[in-house]
Amino acid sequence: MGAMSSAIPQEKPRTNYLNHKYGILSWLLTVDHKRIGLLYIVSISAFFAVGALYAGLIRAELLTPDGDLLSTEQYNRAFTGHGVAMTFFVLVPLIPATLGNFLLPMMIGARDVAFPRLNLLSWYMYIGGGTIAAIALLTGGIDTGWTFYAPYSSRYANGSVLIALFGAFTAGFSSILTGLNFVVTIHKMRAPGLTWFRLPLFVWALYATSLIQVLATPVVAITLTLLGLERIFGVGIFDPALGGDPILFQHMFWFYSHPVVYIMILPAMGVMSEVIACFSRKAVFGYKIIAYSSLAIAMLGFIVWGHHMFVSGQSAFAGLLFSFLTVLIAVPSAVKIFNWLGTMYGGSIDLSTPMIYAMGFIGVFTVGGLTGLFLSTIGIDIHVHDTYFVVSHFHYVMVGSAIMGYLAGIHFWWPKMFGVMYNRWWGRLAAVITFLGFNFTFFPQFVVGYLGMPRRYHFYPEEFQIWNVMSTMGATVLAVGYVMPLFYLTASLINGEKVGANPWGAKGLEWEAADSPPHHENFEATPIVTQEAYAYAEEEGAVVH
Amino acid sequence: MWEKLYNDFSFFPEGASTLAWEIDAIYLFAVAITVIFTLLIFVLMIVFAVKFRRKDENFIPKPIHGSAPLEIFWSIVPFIITQVLFGWGAYIFFKYSNPPANAMDVHVVGKQWMWKVQHPEGKREINQLHVPVGQPVRLIMTSEDVLHSFYIPAFRIKRDTVPGRYTSMWFEATKEGEYHLFCAEYCGNEHSRMIGHVYVLSPQEYDEWLQTEENGPNDPPAVAGERLFSQHRCDTCHSPDGIGRAPSLRGVYGSTVATSDGARVRVDESYIRESILDPKRHIVSGFEGTMPTFQGQVTEEQVLELIAYIKTLGAE
Numbered sequence: 001m002g003a004m005s006s007a008i009p010q011e012k013p014r015t016n017y018l019n020h021k022y023g024i025l026s027w028l029l030t031v032d033h034k035r036i037g038l039l040y041i042v043s044i045s046a047f048f049a050v051g052a053l054y055a056g057l058i059r060a061e062l063l064t065p066d067g068d069l070l071s072t073e074q075y076n077r078a079f080t081g082h083g084v085a086m087t088f089f090v091l092v093p094l095i096p097a098t099l100g101n102f103l104l105p106m107m108i109g110a111r112d113v114a115f116p117r118l119n120l121l122s123w124y125m126y127i128g129g130g131t132i133a134a135i136a137l138l139t140g141g142i143d144t145g146w147t148f149y150a151p152y153s154s155r156y157a158n159g160s161v162l163i164a165l166f167g168a169f170t171a172g173f174s175s176i177l178t179g180l181n182f183v184v185t186i187h188k189m190r191a192p193g194l195t196w197f198r199l200p201l202f203v204w205a206l207y208a209t210s211l212i213q214v215l216a217t218p219v220v221a222i223t224l225t226l227l228g229l230e231r232i233f234g235v236g237i238f239d240p241a242l243g244g245d246p247i248l249f250q251h252m253f254w255f256y257s258h259p260v261v262y263i264m265i266l267p268a269m270g271v272m273s274e275v276i277a278c279f280s281r282k283a284v285f286g287y288k289i290i291a292y293s294s295l296a297i298a299m300l301g302f303i304v305w306g307h308h309m310f311v312s313g314q315s316a317f318a319g320l321l322f323s324f325l326t327v328l329i330a331v332p333s334a335v336k337i338f339n340w341l342g343t344m345y346g347g348s349i350d351l352s353t354p355m356i357y358a359m360g361f362i363g364v365f366t367v368g369g370l371t372g373l374f375l376s377t378i379g380i381d382i383h384v385h386d387t388y389f390v391v392s393h394f395h396y397v398m399v400g401s402a403i404m405g406y407l408a409g410i411h412f413w414w415p416k417m418f419g420v421m422y423n424r425w426w427g428r429l430a431a432v433i434t435f436l437g438f439n440f441t442f443f444p445q446f447v448v449g450y451l452g453m454p455r456r457y458h459f460y461p462e463e464f465q466i467w468n469v470m471s472t473m474g475a476t477v478l479a480v481g482y483v484m485p486l487f488y489l490t491a492s493l494i495n496g497e498k499v500g501a502n503p504w505g506a507k508g509l510e511w512e513a514a515d516s517p518p519h520h521e522n523f524e525a526t527p528i529v530t531q532e533a534y535a536y537a538e539e540e541g542a543v544v545h
Numbered sequence: 546m547w548e549k550l551y552n553d554f555s556f557f558p559e560g561a562s563t564l565a566w567e568i569d570a571i572y573l574f575a576v577a578i579t580v581i582f583t584l585l586i587f588v589l590m591i592v593f594a595v596k597f598r599r600k601d602e603n604f605i606p607k608p609i610h611g612s613a614p615l616e617i618f619w620s621i622v623p624f625i626i627t628q629v630l631f632g633w634g635a636y637i638f639f640k641y642s643n644p645p646a647n648a649m650d651v652h653v654v655g656k657q658w659m660w661k662v663q664h665p666e667g668k669r670e671i672n673q674l675h676v677p678v679g680q681p682v683r684l685i686m687t688s689e690d691v692l693h694s695f696y697i698p699a700f701r702i703k704r705d706t707v708p709g710r711y712t713s714m715w716f717e718a719t720k721e722g723e724y725h726l727f728c729a730e731y732c733g734n735e736h737s738r739m740i741g742h743v744y745v746l747s748p749q750e751y752d753e754w755l756q757t758e759e760n761g762p763n764d765p766p767a768v769a770g771e772r773l774f775s776q777h778r779c780d781t782c783h784s785p786d787g788i789g790r791a792p793s794l795r796g797v798y799g800s801t802v803a804t805s806d807g808a809r810v811r812v813d814e815s816y817i818r819e820s821i822l823d824p825k826r827h828i829v830s831g832f833e834g835t836m837p838t839f840q841g842q843v844t845e846e847q848v849l850e851l852i853a854y855i856k857t858l859g860a861e
Contacts, residue, residue, distance in 0.1 A: 072734055145731050151708065152691040152733060156657070240709025243823075246692060247707065280597070283608040289616050311694065312705045313712045316642050320635055327627035334623040335616065337586060342615070344593040348604045351594060359590055366586050370579040373627065377634030380575060383568050383701040386694060386729040450572070451558045452698025454729040457737035461725065537608045 017520040018418070031116035032520055037102030038417070039123055040093060041410075047089040047130060050137075052482070054082035059441075059472040065465050067458045075458040076143035077159070083146025085137075088168045089130050091398055092175055092260060095267035096182070096213070097126070099409045100206050102417065104182060106510035106518060107200050109191025109527045114184040122177040129171030136164035145456060147257070150238030150249040154230040162231060165224045172217045172224075175263075179213030182206055191509070193529035197291070200508055200533050201284060204291040205270025208298040212259045212266075216302070220256035223249065250312055254305035262301040264398050265365075266294055268405025269336055272358055275408050276340050278506040279355035280347030283534040286339040293332035300329050310381045319378055326376035333369045337362060352504070353427030357408035360435035361401055368396030371446065389449025392442045400438050407434070407485065414489065415503045419516040420496030426488040434481030440474030507534050561720040561745060562700035567637050569701075571630070578626055644715035648681040652766065652849045655686065655693035655706040658735035660726065663846065665853075666755050667763035672741030674726060676718055677751035683715040685814055689845050694730035697743050703729050711814045718745040770854025773847055777839065785858075791836060792829050798856045805830045817852045 017034045027035060057078045061069045070078060101119065105112050113119050136142060142164045144153040153161055186207050190199070227249070229235045236242025238249040277284045284290060306314060306322030340362060349355070371393040374380045384390060411431075415421050448467035453460055460468070502511040510518075513527040531538060560566055597606075651674070652663040663669045674697075676682050686695055688706040696703035697716070704714040728739035746754060763769075774780060782791035792802075801811050804827045810816055819826055821843065824836040843851070 072737070076734060076736075143734065149692055149731070152731070156691055156733060240707075246709070280606070281599075281604075282606050283610060285609055286611040286616055289611065311703050312692075313707050313710065316638070319638065323635060324631055327631045328624075330627045331620055331623050335620055338615075338619040339611075341586065341589050341593065342609065342612075344590065344597065346606055346609060347593070347597050348599045348601075348606050349594050349597045350599045359594065362590055363583075363587055366583050367579065370575075370582060373578070373630055374572070374575050377571065377575065377630045379568060379571050379634035379637035381634075382638070382703060383572075383698070385703060386696070447556055450556070452696070452725060452727065454696060454727045454737075456731040459737045534608075537605050 015520065016419070016515060016517040018517050020520045029120070031112070031120050033101050033105050033112050033116065033119060034417075034518065034520075034522075036119050036123055037098050037100075040097040040101060040126070043123075043127060043130065044090055044093060044098060047085050050134075051082050051085035051090055052479070054078045054085065055475070056479070058082060059475040061458070062460070062468045063472050065460050065462045070458075072458045073143065076456070077137075077141035079456060080142050080145050081137050084133060084142075084164060084168065087146055087260070087398075088171050089126075089133065091264045091402055092171075093126060093178070094264065094402060094406050095271065095409065096206060096209055096263070097122070097174075097178055099202075099271065099406070099413060100178075100182065100209075100267060103413065103510055104185060104203065104206055105189070106514055106522050107203055107508060108186065108189060108194055109509050109513070109523065109529065110185065110189040111521050111523070113181045114189055115181050118177055118181055122174045122181070125174035125177065126171055129167045129169070129174060131167075132170055133164055133167030136160040136167055139163065147253060148224070148227060148249075149253075150227060150230070150246050151240070151244070154227050154237075155239050155241070162228055165228050169221055169224045172221050175213045176217045179210035179217070182210040183214065186210075191527050191529055197288065198529060198532050199291075200270075201273035201287065201290050201294075202267070202270035205266045205273075205294050208294040209263050209266045212263050212298050212301065216256045216259040216263075219252060220260075223252040223256065226252075247309070247313055250309050251305070254308045255302075258305040258308065259298075259301040261394070261398060262297055264402040265405075266297060268361065268402045268409075269294065271405045271409040271412070272336075272340060272361055273343075274506075274508070275354045275358040275412050276343050277534045277536075278412070278504050279350045279352055279358070280344050281350075281505070281536050282343055282347040283532070283536060284339065285342030285345070286335075287533065290336055290339050293335050296332040297329060300325065300332070304329065304376075307376050307381070310378050311385050323376055323378045327373060329376075330369065330373055333365075337366060337369075351428070353422075353424055353431055354408045354412035356428055356431035357404055357411060357434075360431060360438075361404040361408060363435065364396055364400035364404055364438060368393060368401055371396065383452075384449055386455055387449040388445040388453045388455055391455050392445035392449060395442050395445075400442065403482075404434065404438075407431070410485070410489075412504070413510075414492070415499045416510060416514075416516050416518070418493055418496075419498060420492045421499050421503060422485075422492035422496055423488050426484065430481055430484035430488070433477060433484065437474055437476075437478030437481045441471050441478050442474070444468070444470040444474070507536060558698045559720075559722070559724065560699065560701070561718055561722060561724055562697075562702070563717045563719055564637075564641055565699065565701045565719075567640075571633050571637065574633070575630060578630075641715070644683040644713075645681045645717075648683040648715050650683050650685055650853075651676075652846070652853075653684050653686040653695060653706065654689060654845045654849070655695070655728070655732075655739075656689040657691065657733050658728070658739040660693075660695070660728075660739070660741055661846065663763070663766060663849070664755065665765060667765040667769070668755050669763055672726070672739075674741070674743045675751060675754050676743065676745055677748045678718050678721050678745050680748070681715055681717045683713055685711055685713050685849065687711050687818075687845055687849075691732050692730045693728045693732050693739065696727040696729035697724060698727070699724035699743070705730050711818060713814075718743075721745045721747060766850040766853035767857045768854075769847075770850035770852070771857075773843065773851055774854055777842070779851075782836070790833070792832060794855050795858050798858070803830045804828055805832075805834075814852050817855055818848050821848055821851060 139160045142159040142161050144157045226237045230237050236244040238244040304326040307326045310319045444467040448464050453464045501516050654661045660672050686706040688708040694703050694705045700716045704712050724743045726741040726743050782789045783794050797812050822840045825834050828834040
């Protein structure tokens with residue numbers, strides 16, 4: 001992106017967004033996108049801890065085929081709590097609300113998002129929804145599974161179903177508002193000279209994500225409302241005993257909940273483009289193809305929901321069509337991976353922590369994406385649907401890839417956020433442990449799934465035990481990988497090495513035109529963009545080899 | 546212990562239906578594709594990371610902005626692979642979507658938390674399914690409460706059972722033995738206990754099993770259905786000669802009827818069920834919708850028996 005007409009002043013500004021105001025209210029009432037981004041990082045981390053605790057309980061329980069640690073009721077509540085916390089309160093907002101909030105205005109040379117107060121309202125909707133969901137979990141929890149399938153959820157399940165529905169419903173508005181804000185911001189607030197095809201690919205990914213958030217989330221809000229109406233008033237919508245149709249619920253639920261997977265993965269792909277370009281010190285190979293493939297994935301994502309329903313009783317022809325459309329998504333996904341490899345080819349590759357996470361992402365996402373092909377192929381899905389094969393597949397995509405992408409981004413932009421560098425060796429070690437632990441946890445689940453172990457089973461036949469023991473051992477390793485950054489990143493805030501504006505030598509307005517940590521208004525003056533993104537070779541004085 | 550571990554260390558479940566090897570074959574193909582591409586990508590990534598590692602801090606590599614031939618190449622190759630998988634998977638799906646004409650109909654009703662099964666000869670069982678080897682079996686399934694899913698890993702099939710409608714699937718067992726039966730759709734507290742066994746028997750053993758007194762003797766569904774038909778006085782309107790307030794049911798199964806709202810409906814199990822429980826929804830044209838609902842007066846199993854009886858009216 002590069003050369004600015006307005007030079008950065010020689011002496012550093014005395015204040016930055018972290019210290020220009022103090023006090024708890026200056027955080028809780030802030031309209032600064034950077035502070036809101038940090039609020040999200042803290043609150044999402046808290047929900048991640050809750051979801052991870054449930055995951056730990058599940059894995060510990062499944063060490064043995066008998067239900068000896070938890071009662072069946074507790075087990076069913078544990079996997080539901082895990083799913084609700086992780087999908088609605090961690091993975092959906094994970095990258096857009098944290099890194100997206102922090103970086104989007106800086107990447108496009110703006111002072112803030114288009115609607116700063118709306119941005120704060122998004123966070124309060126998130127916290128409101130999260131509090132409501134936490135109340136649901138504390139007042140007995142729910143055992144419907146995060147998918148809330150009717151008529152079990154509407155007429156049969158006990159527990160705080162309504163409260164949990166309301167929590168997810170409320171958090172949905174946070175997502176809609178963030179998406180809306182980002183779409184307007186990207187359209188209207190780009191710096192002079194920053195044309196669409198000069199945007200960093202992370203911004204393209206956020207744009208595609210925001211469209212999904214705005215268009216799909218209202219559908220889940222409607223679905224959850226109808227479910228609530230049926231539960232409270234007995235309005236017959238989904239329960240056949242009342243004249244409703246349970247398959248309708250699945251159509252409506254997956255119309256949102258399939259695109260939501262792309263809300264999770266597209267921003268992570270955006271982070272990949274930034275990190276791989278920076279640590280290969282090279283322009284992204286096939287920039288436009290990557291940008292368009294994000295839009296293609298977002299659009300295709302809306303017309304594939306029926307692949308969740310091949311064995312649910314939908315018509316054979318619907319199954320055929322959804323199978324055909326679903327396998328197509330493999331094409332833009334594969335194209336992205338090949339373009340990242342093309343970016344690495346001939347580069348000057350620095351295996352810093354973010355790059356190791358990024359390479360881990362590529363490895364995990366390749367497996368996650370390819371196993372998606374198994375599930376979209378009807379012939380295979382008849383057997384593996386609702387088994388641990390599915391569980392493993394979506395963890396490869398939603399956890400392995402999305403969280404790996406998030407961690408790559410956090411480690412990449414950490415020096416920008418706080419002006420300090422963490423211990424790079426601890427960082428590299430954590431990245432490797434996370435990658436190994438993740439595969440160790442979830443690979444056995446592919447096997448046990450093909451062997452026929454259904455998901456959401458508290459008790460299981462003995463012959464599946466060996467795979468479950470492996471998976472639980474892997475989860476222990478993975479937990480170490482996830483906890484390590486908490487320590488060395490926190491330590492870096494206390495005694496980390498101070499770094500300048502651009503410690504990685506990266507391209508992009510957030511690196512080249514803003515301080516570390518940035519000024520609370522981001523830039524001294526509005527930057528003017530005269531270059532394409534990732535113009536590593538066009539730098540003044542650069543000798544291209 | 547080691548021997549047990551060794552025996553459990555298997556990547557494939559036992560295969561015991563005509564479908565099993567076909568699904569294993571396409572699965573193996575997909576595994577091969579996955580292994581090849583994962584290795585390709587991973588190895589290239591590691592090779593690049595080593596070969597192009599940063600040796601000189603000031604080195605600025607020459608940018609490559611893209612390559613149209615490469616983009617086309619690596620779009621088309623995945624496209625072709627996905628189409629092969631899609632086509633092959635769809636072929637298997639359609640090949641097995643319609644049961645052979647000689648399939649034996651077995652009724653399955655799921656409820657929290659058990660599977661209730663009834664054989665054409667009338668024998669009932671719970672959380673078990675006995676079938677003869679080499680005989681196509683069609684399961685006509687429904688649920689009394691929430692969603693369940695009837696899953697037999699050794700046969701590589703599953704299908705949800707949905708309250709308020711029928712779903713069906715069929716298989717032909719190829720190997721005698723005892724196999725797992727699971728509920729695969731989460732259905733509440735005892736979901737993981739809604740399991741049982743499928744016993745594949747030789748035809749003689751199956752016949753002997755049908756004669757056992759376990760669960761008491763039962764009439765075949767069609768016979769029980771005929772009794773219900775007269776108990777509920779269905780025959781006063783649905784008279785066999787077709788001169789009544791309601792259409793004759795003789796030969797109606799499998800036919801297509803015109804309804805008063807101008808639609809054409811195929812008379813299958815689901816339509817007959819709907820006509821018993823919600824008769825006003827699709828009224829046959831030319832008749833007044835005077836039939837009351839029998840919702841609450843007949844159980845799901847009795848509806849299945851009535852259907853079995855009405856099907857025999859077609860066969861005469």
